[in-house]
Structures are given as structure tokens and as C-alpha cells.
Amino acid sequence: xxxxxxxxxxxxxxxxxxxxxxxxxxxxxxxxxxxxxxxxxxxxxxxxxxxxxxxxxxxxxxxxxxxxxxxxxxxxxxxxxxxxxxxxxxxxxxxxxxxxxxxxxxxxxxxxxxxxxxxxxxxxxxxxxxxxxxxxxxxxxxxxxxxxxxxxxxxxxxxxxxxxxxxxxxxxxxxxxxxxxxxxxxxxxxxxxxxxxxxxxxxxxxxxxxxxxxxxxxxxxxxxxxxxxxxxxxxxxxxxxxxxxxxxxxxxxxxxxxxxxxxxxxxxxxxxxxxxxxxxxxxxxxxxxxxxxxxxxxxxxxxxxxxxxxxxxxxxxxxxxxxxxxxxxxxxxxxxxxxxxxxxxxxxxxxxxxxxxxxxxxxxxxxxxxxxxxxxxxxxxxxxxxxxxxxxxxxxxxxxxxxxxxxxxxxxxxxxxxxxxxxxxxxxxxxxxxxx
Amino acid sequence: xxxxxxxxxxxxxxxxxxxxxxxxxxxxxxxxxxxxxxxxxxxxxxxxxxxxxxxxxxxxxxxxxxxxxxxxxxxxxxxxxxxxxxxxxxxxxxxxxxxxxxxxxxxxxxxxxxxxxxxxxxxxxxxxxxxxxxxxxxxxxxxxxxxxxxxxxxxxxxxxxxxxxxxxxxxxxxxxxxxxxxxxxxxxxxxxxxxxxxxxxxxxxxxxxxxxxxxxxxxxxxxxxxxxxxxxxxxxxxxxxxxxxxxxxxxxxxxxxxxxxxxxxxxxxxxxxx
Numbered sequence: 001x002x003x004x005x006x007x008x009x010x011x012x013x014x015x016x017x018x019x020x021x022x023x024x025x026x027x028x029x030x031x032x033x034x035x036x037x038x039x040x041x042x043x044x045x046x047x048x049x050x051x052x053x054x055x056x057x058x059x060x061x062x063x064x065x066x067x068x069x070x071x072x073x074x075x076x077x078x079x080x081x082x083x084x085x086x087x088x089x090x091x092x093x094x095x096x097x098x099x100x101x102x103x104x105x106x107x108x109x110x111x112x113x114x115x116x117x118x119x120x121x122x123x124x125x126x127x128x129x130x131x132x133x134x135x136x137x138x139x140x141x142x143x144x145x146x147x148x149x150x151x152x153x154x155x156x157x158x159x160x161x162x163x164x165x166x167x168x169x170x171x172x173x174x175x176x177x178x179x180x181x182x183x184x185x186x187x188x189x190x191x192x193x194x195x196x197x198x199x200x201x202x203x204x205x206x207x208x209x210x211x212x213x214x215x216x217x218x219x220x221x222x223x224x225x226x227x228x229x230x231x232x233x234x235x236x237x238x239x240x241x242x243x244x245x246x247x248x249x250x251x252x253x254x255x256x257x258x259x260x261x262x263x264x265x266x267x268x269x270x271x272x273x274x275x276x277x278x279x280x281x282x283x284x285x286x287x288x289x290x291x292x293x294x295x296x297x298x299x300x301x302x303x304x305x306x307x308x309x310x311x312x313x314x315x316x317x318x319x320x321x322x323x324x325x326x327x328x329x330x331x332x333x334x335x336x337x338x339x340x341x342x343x344x345x346x347x348x349x350x351x352x353x354x355x356x357x358x359x360x361x362x363x364x365x366x367x368x369x370x371x372x373x374x375x376x377x378x379x380x381x382x383x384x385x386x387x388x389x390x391x392x393x394x395x396x397x398x399x400x401x402x403x404x405x406x407x408x409x410x411x412x413x414x415x416x417x418x419x420x421x422x423x424x425x426x427x428x429x430x431x432x433x434x435x436x
Numbered sequence: 437x438x439x440x441x442x443x444x445x446x447x448x449x450x451x452x453x454x455x456x457x458x459x460x461x462x463x464x465x466x467x468x469x470x471x472x473x474x475x476x477x478x479x480x481x482x483x484x485x486x487x488x489x490x491x492x493x494x495x496x497x498x499x500x501x502x503x504x505x506x507x508x509x510x511x512x513x514x515x516x517x518x519x520x521x522x523x524x525x526x527x528x529x530x531x532x533x534x535x536x537x538x539x540x541x542x543x544x545x546x547x548x549x550x551x552x553x554x555x556x557x558x559x560x561x562x563x564x565x566x567x568x569x570x571x572x573x574x575x576x577x578x579x580x581x582x583x584x585x586x587x588x589x590x591x592x593x594x595x596x597x598x599x600x601x602x603x604x605x606x607x608x609x610x611x612x613x614x615x616x617x618x619x620x621x622x623x624x625x626x627x628x629x630x631x632x633x634x635x636x637x638x639x640x641x642x643x644x645x646x647x648x649x650x651x652x653x654x655x656x657x658x659x660x661x662x663x664x665x666x667x668x669x670x671x672x673x674x675x676x677x678x679x680x681x682x683x684x685x686x687x688x689x690x691x692x693x694x695x696x697x698x699x700x701x702x703x704x705x706x707x708x709x710x
Contacts, residue, residue, distance in 0.1 A: 091565075333566075336551050336568075336569070419556045422557050423557060423562075425565060426557065426562045
């Protein structure tokens with residue numbers, strides 16, 4: 001069997017066995033949820049309810065604000081307690097809607113399944129927007145916006161991203177095992193809107209049971225292909241997937257549709273299905289809580305649930321808690337406050353204790369070029385780092401630092417432990433600031 | 437013997453030709469430079485801090501002769517340079533009051549809580565992007581960006597993780613103001629002794645949680661001071677320096693501030709050498 005892949009990349013331990021066998025479990029809602037207004041790429045939503053208002057599960061509580069923005073829905077039933085300045089999982093404090101939960105009234109979404117049949121593409125895109133759906137793989141880009149690519153770009157391949165290359169995380173894997181039929185219905189809806197020539201469901205080779213399951217179910221959809229990808233990080237990156245499937249690179253600074261492809265996450269496909277067929281807005285998602293916790297699990301959680309509540313639900317920390325990471329070990333962001341809320345783009349929560357957290361010394365670059373070998377974007381991390389250290393941002397830009405997707409492969413292999421990704425994030429921010 | 441004269445003659449001839457050529461072209465393509473510019477460059481500090489708005493001292497000198505910058509534009513040089521520049525330009529210099537940079541944060545490690553261990557790149561700019569390791573999202577990060585940027589070595593890092601201004605060296609050039617990612621430095625007149633040392637726009641509850649010397653936005657200072665010298669900008673008091681001639685206006689604020697966020701510059705100066 002030939003496995004699809006891309007150039008570069010690293011092979012970290014995948015650690016998926018920790019939470020991979022735990023079925024998705026619906027948790028009891030916490031006492032209070034915090035729903036940040038900024039959960040997606042673009043303009044934060046605008047609250048439309050008043051303090052002390054009663055809210056229901058799935059009720060729209062904030063309206064989209066601008067062209068690239070989506071509405072926000074309450075994930076629980078309860079009372080709105082007003083806007084608070086609350087820690088945000090992507091750093092700093094941001095405005096969040098505080099809702100006191102009424103556990104009696106907080107119930108599962110119940111609705112009859114509707115047929116997609118008569119809906120036009122415009123209707124579907126409208127439903128997707130009104131349901132607040134964003135990319136569930138982490139970047140949280142509004143899906144309705146992505147569903148309307150420029151008309152002059154012909155999309156030949158629709159790629160559904162089930163690679164989940166980030167170590168530890170198993171949310172998409174569990175969804176593929178447990179909700180395969182629903183996911184495929186969701187993919188079919190996206191296929192109708194995008195109208196591609198081919199549909200690919202990309203899965204890494206370390207999840208062969210998910211491949212089997214998807215193959216079994218997709219037999220009723222003749223146009224769907226399952227593509228098996230080599231287990232390598234960052235296989236699940238949008239541009240790397242396009243490269244692996246189409247053997248064609250996305251142009252520098254371009255988007256997948258510049259190469260005739262459209263990539264969407266497994267979780268997003270499911271959310272689209274639930275929104276279109278059950279009118280269910282995006283208010284809950286599957287989050288893997290893993291690492292040094294007693295019972296690593298996959299929880300179906302209301303958005304806005306604080307991390308520390310989920311850590312307790314997963315049996316608590318083994319040893320001394322050192323790091324709480326939003327996401328996986330490679331691209332995740334270490335949290336300052338363990339009480340930050342789950343947002344639409346939270347794929348997992350990784351807990352590291354004292355033994356696991358790296359505390360070595362940062363050394364000088366020994367010019368081994370390991371980072372150059374692994375960079376999936378074919379950049380020269382060490383050279384870029386050197387120009388950033390001397391504050392030569394023009395040179396860093398010339399060498400393509402803006403193409404860096406911050407996958408962390410270079411920092412992972414660096415024998416001198418240089419915080420390369422952090423340098424690049426800093427440089428990208430600095431370059432963007434100077435452009436303004 | 438005669439054979440040696442040939443190369444000597446040829447080389448001598450070439451040398452003569454180029455000599456004459458260079459003299460003629462130097463005369464013909466002469467760039468007339470304002471002689472005042474050279475004199476000005478001599479009196480300017482030559483440190484290229486950029487506080488005047490020009491890219492460097494020589495650019496400032498040129499600008500002054502063209503009237504693009506005021507004669508007292510060199511902030512780093514102060515009164516002395518301004519008079520010298522005015523003399524060269526043949527005008528009277530209006531020398532304004534001397535200014536100094538102050539740090540608007542009191543959140544040293546003993547006052548503001550650190551909430552995270554940080555072991556990434558050791559610069560404030562990089563740490564600021566991540567939200568900082570202090571509970572306060574407005575407070576000083578203490579990783580020396582300003583100390584390294586100061587062209588006059590007028591900043592030193594205190595033991596409590598806050599930079600202190602050595603006022604004898606500070607020329608109010610403003611480099612630190614532009615360097616600090618949290619915009620904590622402010623240039624104020626040396627006549628002003630009392631100032632508000634906080635930049636936090638957080639609400640009282642958040643400030644109380646993270647720092648004991650932060651502005652909680654109680655607005656007491658706006659009520660005890662005369663006129664509209666202090667107003668509220670959200671949860672932070674803002675002092676209007678243009679309306680304050682006499683620093684005693686701020687004295688009631690210094691006395692009444694419940695979190696002691698107003699401080700005296702003169703008292704802080706004693707602190708720095710510790």
C-alpha cells in the first residue's frame with residue numbers, strides 16, 4: 001500500500017493510546033460557563049442579550065459583527081450574568097459572556113432530522129453562518145466564508161481532514177469511529193456546495209481502524225475516496241495535505257483553492273451536518289483531555305467550560321501540575337490560567353507534570369541544519385532565526401518567515417533547544433505591525 | 437640607465453594626467469554644503485537617538501538649516517545644545533523646561549503577582565505577545581528591553597524587576613517610550629514631582645487580584661484635585677499635564693489614593709540605587 005505524504009516533517013511519539021480508547025462522553029455542565037466573544041478568526045461577535053436574561057441551550061446570544069464574523073450561541077441554559085474580562089485560551093484577557101448554568105434545563109439538543117434535498121447552496125451557506133460554524137481543527141476560520149471561494153477558482157478536490165497529526169489528540173479519531181455515518185452526510189452537504197471533481201477523506205496510517213470504519217460506511221458514496229497518509233507530523237496541515245493528495249504545492253502566500261483544493265476538518269463536517277439537518281448551532285464540541293491525568297478522555301463539552309473543570313472530570317492531575325496546554329504538544333499554547341474556557345477551536349487539553357516539562361538550557365546554534373531538513377514549508381529556520389536575533393526583519397521576510405505555519409518541527413528537532421517558533425511568531429507580528 | 441627612464445616617464449605622465457583630471461573634476465562637480473551643517477554636527481550629541489524625529493544627528497543638522505526642525509529640537513542635548521545650535525543658526529533659542537522619563541508601573545515582583553513560569557525568549561517584546569507572566573496584563577515585564585535600548589545608560593534594572601530611571605543621565609529622548617511593548621514610559625516635565633504610576637485599564641476586582649499598587653479606577657483623585665486636571669479614561673485615571681503648572685495640584689491625589697498609585701519621583705529616585 002502506497003502512503004501519501006509531503007516533504008520534511010518530524011516523527012514525534014503519537015501518544016494516541018492514552019485517550020484513543022475512551023469513547024466520547026457527554027459531561028455534566030459546570031456551574032458557570034464563559035463564552036468569549038472572540039472565538040473565531042475575524043471580528044468578535046456583538047452581544048444581543050441583556051444582563052439577567054434567561055438563556056436556553058443553543059439560543060443565539062451574540063450577533064456576527066462585520067463581514068468575517070459569526071454569531072455565538074449559548075451552550076447551556078441559565079442566566080446571563082453580564083460581560084466580564086476573562087482569561088482567553090489564546091492569551092491575555094478578553095471580553096466573555098458569563099452564564100450561570102441551570103443544570104435542570106440544560107438538555108441535549110432534540111430535533112427531527114430534516115432532508116437536505118430542497119435546500120439551495122445559498123440556504124446551506126446561510127444556515128452554516130447562522131449556526132456559528134467555524135473550522136474545528138484549531139484555527140477557527142468561519143466556514144461560511146470559506147464555502148464561498150472566488151468564482152474564478154475551480155475546485156477539483158475536496159479534502160476532508162481526518163489526519164489529526166498532532167500527538168496526544170484523539171477527538172477527530174473518536175468522531176470517525178463513533179459518528180462515521182453523520183460525518184459522511186456532512187461531507188456530502190459540503191460536496192454539494194463546493195461541487196468538486198473528487199472527494200478525499202485523508203486519514204493517517206496510525207488510525208487504521210478509523211480508515212476501515214470510514215471505508216465501510218462510505219461504500220454508499222461512490223465518489224468518496226479514502227486516502228491513507230504516512231504517520232508524520234504535520235500531515236494534517238492544510239497545505240501539506242494538498243501537497244500529499246494532489247502532488248502539487250500551494251503557491252507561496254496562497255490558499256488551498258489556488259491549487260484547486262478545499263480542505264475542511266472532520267469535526268466541521270459533522271457540525272455542518274448537525275446544523276443543516278437538525279438546526280443545531282455549534283455550541284458544543286469534542287475535546288480530548290489527556291497527558292498526565294488519571295483518566296484521559298474525550299469529552300463532549302459545552303463551549304465555555306473552564307479547563308480546570310475538565311481536568312477534574314478527567315480524574316485530576318498525576319503528580320505536580322506544571323503545564324496546561326490548549327491543543328497538542330506541538331502547536332498548543334501553554335496557559336497562564338487553568339480556568340480558561342473551551343472555545344470553538346479547542347481540540348484538546350494537554351496536561352504535563354513536573355517530570356514531563358522541559359527545563360533545559362538554550363544553547364547556541366551548532367549549524368547542524370536539522371531544522372532545514374524537517375521544515376515542511378522548505379524554509380531555513382536557523383538562518384531566519386539569525387536575522388530575527390539581529391532585528392533584521394526585512395531579511396526574515398525575504399527568507400519567507402511569513403510562510404511559516406508554526407508547526408514546531410524545527411524547535412522539536414533542534415539539539416540546542418532554541419525557541420525557534422517563538423522567534424518566528426514574534427517576527428511575524430513585528431512585520432505585520434510595520435506594514436500598517 | 438636610459439631604459440629605467442621610460443617607465444618612470446610613463447608612470448609620471450599618468451600620475452600627472454590623473455592629478456589634473458581629479459583637480460578639474462573636483463572643481464567642476466563640487467557639492468556646495470552648508471557650512472553650518474558641519475558646525476551643527478559638531479555640537480550635537482552624535483548619539484543618533486532619533487528623539488527629534490530625524491533619522492540621526494546629521495539628518496537633524498541638515499533639517500535645522502532647512503527649517504524643517506526647530507533649533508531646540510534636540511531633546512537629548514537639552515539646554516546646552518539648544519543654545520549652541522541657536523548660536524550657529526543666529527537666532528534666539530526658546531529653551532523649554534527639562535523633561536524626564538518615568539515608568540508608569542509599580543508592580544515589582546514583591547507587589548504584582550507572577551502567575552506563570554516563563555522560559556522562552558528573554559525579551560519583553562516576545563513575552564508580551566504571549567500575554568506576559570504577570571497577572572497584570574498592563575504591568576512591566578522586567579526583561580530589560582528598555583535598559584538595553586536606552587542610548588544614555590539611564591535605566592537600570594532594580595532588584596524588584598522594575599527598571600529605574602537615573603535622572604542625571606536621562607535626556608527624555610523617548611527611546612524607552614517606543615521600545616516598551618506595554619507603553620509604560622511617559623515623558624514628563626522635571627518640574628512635576630507627583631505622577632500616576634499605573635497603566636492598567638482593568639476593573640478594580642481584576643487589579644486587586646493581581647497587584648496591590650494598581651489604579652482601581654475609584655475616581656477619588658478626580659474629585660480631590662482642582663479643575664479638570666485628572667479625568668477618568670475607563671478604569672484608569674488620566675492626568676492632563678497641559679493643565680498642571682504647579683505640581684501641588686496633585687498632592688491631594690497622592691495623599692488620598694487608596695492603593696498609593698500616585699508617587700513622588702523624588703522618593704523613587706532614592707530607591708533606585710538600592
